[in-house]
Amino acid sequence: xxxxxxxxxxxxxxxxxxxxxxxxxxxxxxxxxxxxxxxxxxxxxxxxxxxxxxxxxxxxxxxxxxxxxxxxxxxxxxxxxxxxxxxxxxxxxxxxxxxxxxxxxxxxxxxxxxxxxxxxxxxxxxxxxxxxxxxxxxxxxxxxxxxxxxxxxxxxxxxxxxxxxxxxxxxxxxxxxxxxxxxxxxxxxxxxxxxxxxxxxxxxxxxxxxxxxxxxxxxxxxxxxxxxxxxxxxxxxxxxxxxxxxxxxxxxxxxxxxxxxxxxxxxxxxxxxxxxxxxxxxxxxxxxxxxxxxxxxxxxxxxxxxxxxxxxxxxxxxxxxxxxxxxxxxxxxxxxxxxxxxxxxxxxxxxxxxxxxxxxxxxxxxxxxxxxxxxxxxxxxxxxxxxxxxxxxxxxxxxxxxxx
Numbered sequence: 001x002x003x004x005x006x007x008x009x010x011x012x013x014x015x016x017x018x019x020x021x022x023x024x025x026x027x028x029x030x031x032x033x034x035x036x037x038x039x040x041x042x043x044x045x046x047x048x049x050x051x052x053x054x055x056x057x058x059x060x061x062x063x064x065x066x067x068x069x070x071x072x073x074x075x076x077x078x079x080x081x082x083x084x085x086x087x088x089x090x091x092x093x094x095x096x097x098x099x100x101x102x103x104x105x106x107x108x109x110x111x112x113x114x115x116x117x118x119x120x121x122x123x124x125x126x127x128x129x130x131x132x133x134x135x136x137x138x139x140x141x142x143x144x145x146x147x148x149x150x151x152x153x154x155x156x157x158x159x160x161x162x163x164x165x166x167x168x169x170x171x172x173x174x175x176x177x178x179x180x181x182x183x184x185x186x187x188x189x190x191x192x193x194x195x196x197x198x199x200x201x202x203x204x205x206x207x208x209x210x211x212x213x214x215x216x217x218x219x220x221x222x223x224x225x226x227x228x229x230x231x232x233x234x235x236x237x238x239x240x241x242x243x244x245x246x247x248x249x250x251x252x253x254x255x256x257x258x259x260x261x262x263x264x265x266x267x268x269x270x271x272x273x274x275x276x277x278x279x280x281x282x283x284x285x286x287x288x289x290x291x292x293x294x295x296x297x298x299x300x301x302x303x304x305x306x307x308x309x310x311x312x313x314x315x316x317x318x319x320x321x322x323x324x325x326x327x328x329x330x331x332x333x334x335x336x337x338x339x340x341x342x343x344x345x346x347x348x349x350x351x352x353x354x355x356x357x358x359x360x361x362x363x364x365x366x367x368x369x370x371x372x373x374x375x376x377x378x379x380x381x382x383x384x385x386x387x388x389x390x391x392x393x394x395x396x397x398x399x400x401x402x403x404x
Contacts, residue, residue, distance in 0.1 A: 017046040053164035096198040110189040121168040139169040
């Protein structure tokens with residue numbers, strides 16, 4: 001849309017402007033209606049007057065002037081005028097000295113435009129109509145064709161009249177007549193005209209101490225309430241003007257972190273949830289072998305550890321109890337036989353019974369210790385199989401004690 005607008009604005013002929021407006025209408029009819037309400041002479045070169053010989057369409061000169069006075073425009077009136085006088089004086093002197101040292105006849109920027117037109121004129125072929133002044137030509141490139149009049153300095157494309165610089169069609173005709181294109185540039189762009197504009201100087205003046213006294217009341221400045229905040233020096237730009245200091249907001253494509261699809265985020269996702277995902281065969285854990293038992297984790301390793309600890313403790317309790325009971329009974333029997341040979345069978349029997357009773361109590365105490373150790377290990381392991389094994393070992397221990 002912006003490109004179509006600039007095509008219509010830079011069109012130098014009415015047919016080109018009408019064609020550009022038709023393209024704009026196809027793109028955006030509302031924009032076409034708005035631009036149709038504005039007179040073409042306000043924004044399109046096709047309706048510009050050829051008297052001024054200036055085809056500028058932007059306000060760059062105003063922008064440059066506003067930037068130059070940025071340092072002085074917020075000062076009091078006397079300081080403002082003095083600052084502007086200093087700026088204009090230095091500019092006049094600088095540019096006049098530059099043009100006096102310049103060796104060309106045409107201003108540098110205009111000379112660059114003319115050189116560019118010379119390069120573009122290679123593809124155009126002039127055809128003389130046969131007039132006596134040798135000024136009327138027909139120029140063609142195989143597709144388009146324009147009429148050029150060198151005496152009136154006109155071309156059907158209207159670029160020569162609008163800018164005062166020969167167009168590509170006029171340059172091809174001037175080369176046909178062996179004439180320099182620089183001789184047909186408007187006098188506004190010549191070095192002599194530029195120097196004449198900058199020959200005027202601004203005379204200096206004395207400071208306030210040497211000013212004459214004036215009768216009457218002194219002029220006081222008006223009362224101005226200071227606005228809150230820092231005073232602004234930058235010009236207020238329009239809404240459609242670009243701001244180089246402001247970063248452009250780049251909105252990329254949103255990708256969902258849940259379903260990995262484009263166009264929405266995790267909050268608005270309507271795809272699969274965690275409960276809908278497929279669990280692989282064998283569970284989420286891998287069945288990789290682990291060399292070190294310390295690295296094993298999970299319920300299986302805990303249950304095996306608890307069960308093994310309970311089994312070892314129970315076996316230790318049973319063996320200890322049985323061995324202790326047997327040794328005690330044997331020692332008691334030997335002691336009774338050796339120490340009391342004369343006492344009789346009753347003393348031996350009583351001593352043996354007491355020793356057997358003491359051994360049984362000792363075995364029960366060891367059994368209780370084994371049970372406590374088993375219970376502690378089972379709790380640490382946190383496994384049901386350890387508890388079951390402990391109960392079985394406790395029953396076996398009791399049976400062994402009773403037999404003893």
